[in-house]
Amino acid sequence: MNAASPLDCFSQGYGDARAAFLHAAADNGAEITSYRHPLRGPRGEPLFLDVAQLGAPDARSVLFLASGTHGVEGFCGSGIETFLLRAGIARCLPDGIALVFVHAVNPWGFAWGRRVNEDNVDINRNFLDHRAPYPENADYDRLYDLLNPAQLDDAGAVELQKAVGALERAHGAEAVYRSLSGGQYRHPRGVQYGGREPVWSNRTLRGVWARYAENAEAAAYIDLHSGLGPRGVGLLLQTAAAGSDAARLAQAWWPDSIRFEPAHGSDAALASGLIGPAFVAGCPDAAAVGIVLEFGTIDMNQVVLALRADNWLHHYGVRDSDQGRAIAQRVQDAFFIQEDTWKEQVCERAREVVQRATAGIAAVELNPGRLGIKGG
Numbered sequence: 001m002n003a004a005s006p007l008d009c010f011s012q013g014y015g016d017a018r019a020a021f022l023h024a025a026a027d028n029g030a031e032i033t034s035y036r037h038p039l040r041g042p043r044g045e046p047l048f049l050d051v052a053q054l055g056a057p058d059a060r061s062v063l064f065l066a067s068g069t070h071g072v073e074g075f076c077g078s079g080i081e082t083f084l085l086r087a088g089i090a091r092c093l094p095d096g097i098a099l100v101f102v103h104a105v106n107p108w109g110f111a112w113g114r115r116v117n118e119d120n121v122d123i124n125r126n127f128l129d130h131r132a133p134y135p136e137n138a139d140y141d142r143l144y145d146l147l148n149p150a151q152l153d154d155a156g157a158v159e160l161q162k163a164v165g166a167l168e169r170a171h172g173a174e175a176v177y178r179s180l181s182g183g184q185y186r187h188p189r190g191v192q193y194g195g196r197e198p199v200w201s202n203r204t205l206r207g208v209w210a211r212y213a214e215n216a217e218a219a220a221y222i223d224l225h226s227g228l229g230p231r232g233v234g235l236l237l238q239t240a241a242a243g244s245d246a247a248r249l250a251q252a253w254w255p256d257s258i259r260f261e262p263a264h265g266s267d268a269a270l271a272s273g274l275i276g277p278a279f280v281a282g283c284p285d286a287a288a289v290g291i292v293l294e295f296g297t298i299d300m301n302q303v304v305l306a307l308r309a310d311n312w313l314h315h316y317g318v319r320d321s322d323q324g325r326a327i328a329q330r331v332q333d334a335f336f337i338q339e340d341t342w343k344e345q346v347c348e349r350a351r352e353v354v355q356r357a358t359a360g361i362a363a364v365e366l367n368p369g370r371l372g373i374k375g376g
């Protein structure tokens, strides 16, 4: 690969990020398909989920790399995609592999600087069976008023942190994670809402999977996120059941990946409605892996408070005001670090993860029904 600089690859807004991505994809000879979102951005600009396919169109091994599932996290993910394209990752692809970039899974959230979508829905909590009873999140219900206040003040933030501290002492860090990040299906105006039906990004993404992975015998989906974990570190988080093919492949490709305990029955799941398991289920005839690559930014308490302020702004505040602009900046700063070292760290880590994925997917024996890893 050549020496593209990570420092030039990150943009200041959705429109610039999209233009840089499309330009880099076209330079690499990608086949580009754009899916128009029904709404517009804050300056009236049209919004799209864009797909750029590199490598053999009829490849039996397909690797997806996606950004902006949590809209505002697209500042990080889009920059990584542009970096990898400019660095010439397409020229390093093993034979028989297609690399499919998905840019701005949630373009509305990216353009408006929100983590959620136009329906206040967290896309990565929306991928579950909406006809079945929804998972409960009783600790979230108890924290609802503190997480979603009608008036934003510092005293409320202190109260929230006290309540979270008490929950951790009583039930541990997993209970805290589940209450603050696990998703909830009762409160449409609250943070972490998973929706009542498959939202636009969900439906569109499933169409993308069907189109590009229809004939795949091996398929992997890497979803780029930011805002969780140590600053600048890229954690690989997967949720496939222990002993499943997906878990086995993830472990072989990325020995440092971390497995979040998935459902022992949906009520026990740490997080509900995740994309990774839906991707694997959507590729029943393929050896499939879905994984999150999560880059750390700032302290999780600060991320939670930024999202609390964002949700208040959306429902009660005025976006076009000093306070509104300050909150918007605070949200952006929670998910993207304007620092050269951080940008270099995330780009190099993403490159390493994608290279291991392409090598791993190239080593899957393409014998339907008899999944194996060559030489292993």
Ligand SMILES: [Zn+2]
Pocket (backbone or CB within 6 Å): 070, 073, 225, 226, 227
């Ligand atoms: Zn995220």
